[in-house]
Amino acid sequence: MRHDTDHIELFRQESYFAYLFGVTEPGFFGAIDVMTANSLLFAPRLPADYAVWLGEIKPVSFFQEKYKVKHGFLYR
Template structure:
């Protein structure tokens, strides 16, 4: 799903839909016996640049979000990861940590609070802190849905 289509959809659909989707996933996995200290970890889509340029590869050079990730979180930006605690139902996003110099290409670089409010999740961390934060949250088992191996 490309960013413009996602943004149009996000203007129509409230974050309550994505929260309900996460609850459905949590409920189904709880019924299957997954609960205490178990997290679902989902990888969002990433931009793929054409060689040494800032052009993005793909159909019409447009970013398209990974479908399962969008279903869970409604995030339209590239480079995010998400986690759901199957005991509490709390949801977490891990955003790319971009240097301020990237503002030349991306425009304003938003902070973690911006994305916490935009997507109505319990907390937002940087993607460089995934392992540390999952340990802090006491994740003992992680159910992965990733595009590339990150661990």
């Protein structure tokens, strides 16, 4: 199936990023201020047609609650 056109690539989060932030969705970036131990997550801006093919676009409040980021959650 690897060389067929009708499959979706399996997404695996980079292990250090997964360890630090626990994010399971693709396209996120994170930052940690080591002096204050504050963390930031940067979510991808998804186009409206994303919902047609891959499901509901979650609001920022969903990710804030899910990942418990200390200071903010930003779209990039």
